[in-house]
Amino acid sequence: MAPLPVRVHTLLAMPYLKYYPKVEPGKVNQIEMCKIRVQREWTLADWEDHTPQIRARSVVHNERLGNDVWTIQLSDIPLAGKRSTTSQAIYESTITSGNVLPYLTVLGYKMETEFWVQGHRFFHNRIIIELTRIFVANTETFQREMGERENKTPEKIPLQLLDRSGQFLVRAYVNVAKMTDVDALSRANTELLLLQAELAGLFDLAMPDRMCMDGRVATVQEKP
Amino acid sequence: MPSAIVLVQNASPSTITGFHDQLSNELPKILNSNWQFEFKIFKNNPFSRVDPSVPTPTTFLYTLYLSYFPQKIISITNNSTSSIITSVAVSSSNDIKTEYDSDGDDDEVRKPDFDVPASHIMSNASTGLSNPWDSVLTSKLQSLWTLRQVIKGDNGNVYKLHVNQLALTIPDAVSGEPTTVTLSGALIIKTANCFLHGSFKGFLIEVEFTPSDGQIVESVMRKVVLRGLMEHYKFPLGKLCLERLNEYENVEDKYGDLCHQYAQALQF
Numbered sequence: 001m002a003p004l005p006v007r008v009h010t011l012l013a014m015p016y017l018k019y020y021p022k023v024e025p026g027k028v029n030q031i032e033m034c035k036i037r038v039q040r041e042w043t044l045a046d047w048e049d050h051t052p053q054i055r056a057r058s059v060v061h062n063e064r065l066g067n068d069v070w071t072i073q074l075s076d077i078p079l080a081g082k083r084s085t086t087s088q089a090i091y092e093s094t095i096t097s098g099n100v101l102p103y104l105t106v107l108g109y110k111m112e113t114e115f116w117v118q119g120h121r122f123f124h125n126r127i128i129i130e131l132t133r134i135f136v137a138n139t140e141t142f143q144r145e146m147g148e149r150e151n152k153t154p155e156k157i158p159l160q161l162l163d164r165s166g167q168f169l170v171r172a173y174v175n176v177a178k179m180t181d182v183d184a185l186s187r188a189n190t191e192l193l194l195l196q197a198e199l200a201g202l203f204d205l206a207m208p209d210r211m212c213m214d215g216r217v218a219t220v221q222e223k224p
Numbered sequence: 225m226p227s228a229i230v231l232v233q234n235a236s237p238s239t240i241t242g243f244h245d246q247l248s249n250e251l252p253k254i255l256n257s258n259w260q261f262e263f264k265i266f267k268n269n270p271f272s273r274v275d276p277s278v279p280t281p282t283t284f285l286y287t288l289y290l291s292y293f294p295q296k297i298i299s300i301t302n303n304s305t306s307s308i309i310t311s312v313a314v315s316s317s318n319d320i321k322t323e324y325d326s327d328g329d330d331d332e333v334r335k336p337d338f339d340v341p342a343s344h345i346m347s348n349a350s351t352g353l354s355n356p357w358d359s360v361l362t363s364k365l366q367s368l369w370t371l372r373q374v375i376k377g378d379n380g381n382v383y384k385l386h387v388n389q390l391a392l393t394i395p396d397a398v399s400g401e402p403t404t405v406t407l408s409g410a411l412i413i414k415t416a417n418c419f420l421h422g423s424f425k426g427f428l429i430e431v432e433f434t435p436s437d438g439q440i441v442e443s444v445m446r447k448v449v450l451r452g453l454m455e456h457y458k459f460p461l462g463k464l465c466l467e468r469l470n471e472y473e474n475v476e477d478k479y480g481d482l483c484h485q486y487a488q489a490l491q492f
Contacts, residue, residue: 098308
């Protein structure tokens with residue numbers, strides 16, 4: 001399969017309510033709150049490349065972007081235990097009609113931040129190898145432009161690399177349709193380990209810290 | 225395309241067969257003899273608060289699945305002014321409408337509308353392995369929403385009536401004086417038996433009228449026209465819901481209106 005570009009515009013949303021579970025002796029409260037990622041295609045029409053200056057539309061200034069097709073994604077903390085690869089449950093649902101922004105509000109979420117991911121995807125058997133860079137809004141340049149333009153918001157806002165050194169993030173993963181499909185999971189595990197050995201020296205693929213991939217929001221403990 | 229829901233709560237078997245006979249006299253086209261719906265009511269979790277001492281006002285979130293709108297979930301809340309539709313279907317070139325009904329109606333053909341565009345997955349915005357939205361709500365958003373009721377409708381019929389130059393005397397929207405309007409178009413009537421956790425809760429009729437001249441009837445007129453049509457075809461009496469989700473919105477939100485009407489009708 002030919003390589004594909006990666007172009008994703010992501011909103012990170014947090015619940016604006018806090019969860020205060022009723023603490024009862026003998027009852028374990030398993031309910032957690034999750035951050036959600038809301039993602040859309042960072043379309044070419046939405047992308048302006050005057051390297052090094054890259055610009056994109058932001059939902060902060062374009063409420064109408066909410067009418068695009070967006071995918072809501074939630075993830076569990078990666079599975080615990082001694083493992084050779086990281087495995088994490090991801091839940092997602094795609095909104096194909098309607099504005100996602102007011103729905104997020106009624107759902108109980110508010111936008112925390114927004115970022116743009118650009119890069120490439122390569123396919124090796126079932127493995128997806130992703131080389132990406134993350135862009136965030138360049139507030140300094142934006143403020144300066146706003147001053148020059150007499151506070152008229154430009155259609156596309158200036159972006160900057162999150163990691164100014166310009167390095168790419170390399171991620172190798174396999175998407176498995178069902179968490180319960182043990183065979184597929186172990187096959188993916190074997191394939192990933194093979195790739196890791198093959199690429200040793202080129203890229204040193206290592207497992208990320210499990211806590212860094214935790215999508216949950218800390219629960220508030222009710223004071224007695 | 226104005227729609228309405230009638231819920232006949234004290235329906236007896238004779239109400240149901242009687243209405244079927246009544247409609248059969250009009251020689252309808254029976255489109256699909258087995259359609260289903262699933263309506264879920266979620267209530268906000270009272271333990272999720274801004275501050276532990278301030279209770280959060282009760283809100284409801286609804287999800288609606290309709291078998292004639294496959295792989296989609298419509299969702300609104302009781303504070304919404306617009307709806308969202310989530311999809312697990314991916315559109316591909318195979319979905320191009322090739323087969324039409326013999327009379328040129330395409331009600332039975334799956335339209336690629338509201339499917340996930342392939343480019344959305346190609347760009348990596350989605351893995352392409354979507355879950356239905358109601359299952360995400362029940363599995364991952366329990367801290368905010370708890371599932372309270374699941375109302376299922378099945379054993380349904382879908383009738384399509386061709387309304388041809390039907391003269392109806394209806395009260396004028398502004399003055400209330402009786403006026404005569406001539407209507408032409410397609411009237412689609414879907415009936416189903418509703419069950420709440422297994423017990424029968426009523427006979428539900430979903431009506432949708434599409435005028436052939438393509439005119440979108442304004443809000444007030446929608447209601448009188450639909451009422452007039454229901455009276456003409458002798459609908460059984462019941463809880464009538466024909467409010468729109470957002471009465472002031474000019475843009476058609478067909479599924480949002482429908483979900484809102486289900487929410488109004490299915491309150492037990």
